[in-house]
Amino acid sequence: MTTDAWTRAAAQTRDEATFDALFLTHYQPIFRLLYRIAGTREEAEDLAQETFLRLHRSPELWKGTREKPREHNVRAWLYRVAANLAYNVLRSQQRRTRREDVVLGQTLSAGSWEPNPVEAAEREEERVAVRHALAALPERQAQLLLMRHAGLSYRELAEALGIAPGSVGTSLVRAEAAFERVYQNLRSSEGGGR
Amino acid sequence: MKCDTGRLRAYLDDALPSPERDAVAGHLAACAVCQAELSVLQARSVAAGSRFAALTPASYPSADPVRALARFRAETLPAPATPWAAIRRSLTMTKHTLLNGRWRVATIGMTALLCLAVILSFAPARQVAADFLGLFRVRKFAVIPIDQAQQAKLEALAQQAESGQFGKPTQVREAGKPQPVADLAAASKAVGFAVRAPAALPTGATRKSFTVQSGPAVHYEMDRAMMQALLDATQVQGVKLPPVDKVTIDVDVPFAAEQSFSIGNGALSILQMASPQVSIPPGVDPAMIGEAGFKFLGMPDADARRLAQSIDWTSTLVIPLPANVVQYREVTVDGVSGLLVEHKSEKTNRRSASLLWQRDGVIHGINATDVDPLVVMQVADSLK
Structure with a gap:
């Protein structure tokens, strides 16, 4: 092996180790964010794999620097990708559910989350409404809410959305207002239909 | 302030x-x-x-990051990869492409079809199977064993095709999302043929889902420059381009029905679909393309020709299988001849089995994880 080859191999090992560390640090919270939306372990796992695959394909975020990667950047980036995947899932599930309602008279249920059936049914209704409301929001607003409620800081939200930290509050106010409006509309139209 | x-x-x-x-x-x-x-x-x-x-569940399923990383390294990451990992990676990526609604035929360039066939032959993911199972009018399945180097060549070619070097297909109709159906009658009505369900399932099997899904339709044109580019990329000697200015291929994948079950720690899913139609224009000899494909894989000229001539290319799906990582055999199932492919992952220690057959114009596929292949065959035999 030439010196160059050794250097390259060493750099590669170091890069892979950096990536592995990032994976292990962030996997669980990313998985949980995705699980809240996907509703099944298998889909959440697949989406999490996809999220990290995209990170791996963006080496500029984590590769080659001798210093520690900019942790909050990577975290924000991962959450943005995951929130984006989650939003896509919401949108496609919503389209599907609508068609079923019409065509087959069925609703999509990801299964019970609780042992008590009455509570579970109420909770399921709430879950469906929240998901529909999120799916009805513009992508960035839905992403922002997903990321905020997954625990990202204002600084990370600003990083993820590419906006000034000072604008996060304003964006959040708008997103929450839009969400509440859509949510209330959905709930009241549900009530009126029965 | x-x-x-x-x-x-x-x-x-x-x-x-x-x-x-x-x-x-x-x-x-x-x-x-x-x-x-x-x-x-x-x-x-x-x-x-x-x-x-309300979105937060009472408890989360365990998500072991170390196991997830092992899976990522084994299945999802690009090279260095074993053929199996390469297949799984293509599969994972294809699945997510589908999931995100950005479906397109990534690799439809002639010889690269073979590569897709590898993917779908293992497909534990219904979308992949539903969309790709049979880019020909499939009646039979034939296996070409390939080694690691050949697998790498196919992968490389598929990547070139994916980058659009041999033209891009036009999506005429998007694949639908899976829609749940209540029973066999509803499924049969939706797909247009009689869907069958297993009369016998192993103890402890529970139905997870029953869905129908419409397939995509794709139009693909390849002019002489692109054909030449593909031929150059394969470096196959002694093959002439077809005597036409351009080749147009229309692929229409009809409806598919899928039933998924969990059995203990394992899973089993049954896919049924009417054979897709592929119209290949006059002037194009599929046997010649097949022969070129075999040469591309390194087969001696005479063998490639003999084998290509022995296959009915209008009805046979040729599946290149990495012989060092999977076992396959012809089996009699559901009263007809079928193909059973088995694999055991060294890393995860999980066993996969895929069973493929065609009966009455309907393509059947069963994909199972951690289910005895004999049980898979019994399930197939019990379809009613």
Whole structure:
């Protein structure tokens, strides 16, 4: 092996180790964010794999620097990708559910989350409404809410959305207002239909 | 200091640097308008918090990051990869492409079809099978064993095709999303043929889902320059381009029905679909393309020709299988001849089996994980 080859191999090992560390640090919270939306372990796992695959394909975020990667950047980036995947899932599930309602008279249920059936049914209704409301929001607003409620800081939200930290509050106010409006509309139209 | 809703919101979340926070606090004490606004924002924020709490399950399934990383390294990451890993990676990526609604035939360039066939032959993912199972009018399945180097060549070619070097297909109709159906009658009505369900399932099997899904339709044109580019990329000697200015291929994948079951720790899914139609234009000899494909894989000229001539290319799906990582054999199933492919992952220690056969114009596929292949065959035999 030439010196160059050794250097390259060493750099590669170091890069892979950096990536592995990032994976292990962030996997669980990313998985949980995705699980809240996907509703099944298998889909959440697949989406999490996809999220990290995209990170791996963006080496500029984590590769080659001798210093520690900019942790909050990577975290924000991962959450943005995951929130984006989650939003896509919401949108496609919503389209599907609508068609079923019409065509087959069925609703999509990801299964019970609780042992008590009455509570579970109420909770399921709430879950469906929240998901529909999120799916009805513009992508960035839905992403922002997903990321905020997954625990990202204002600084990370600003990083993820590419906006000034000072604008996060304003964006959040708008997103929450839009969400509440859509949510209330959905709930009241549900009530009126029965 | 002026009243600023965004700043108030940040104040509420304690997300302001301390001098600014103190300034807002001071301002709030004196401004009734901002106090009122703050309480509105607070109420809305609390409401949103409680709504989102509904999405949080009572408990999360365990998500072991170390296992997930092992899977990522084994299945998802690009080279260096074993053929099996390469297949799984293509599969994972294809699945997510589908999931995100950005479906397109990534690799339809002639010889690269073979590569897709590898993917679908293992397909534990219904979307992949539903969309790709049979880019020919499939009647039979034939296996070409390939080694690691050949697999790498196919992969490389597929990547070139994916980058659009041999033209891009036009999506005439998008693949639908899987839609749940209540029973066999509903499924049969939706897909247009009689869907069958297993009469016998192993103890402990529970049905997870029963869905139907419409397949995509794709139009693909390849002019002589692209054909030449593909031929050059394969470096196959002694093959002439077909005597036409361009080749158009239309692929129409009809409906598919899928039933999924869990059996203990394992899973089994049964896919049924009418054979897709592929119209290949006059002037194009599929046997010649097949021969070129075999040469591409390194088969001696005479063998490639003999083998290509022995296959009915209008009805046979040729599946290149990495012989060092999977076992395959011809089996009699459901009263006809079928193909059973088995694989055991060294890394995850999980066993996969895929069973493929065609009966009465309907392509059947069963994909199972951690289910005895004999049981898979019994399930196939019990379809009614």
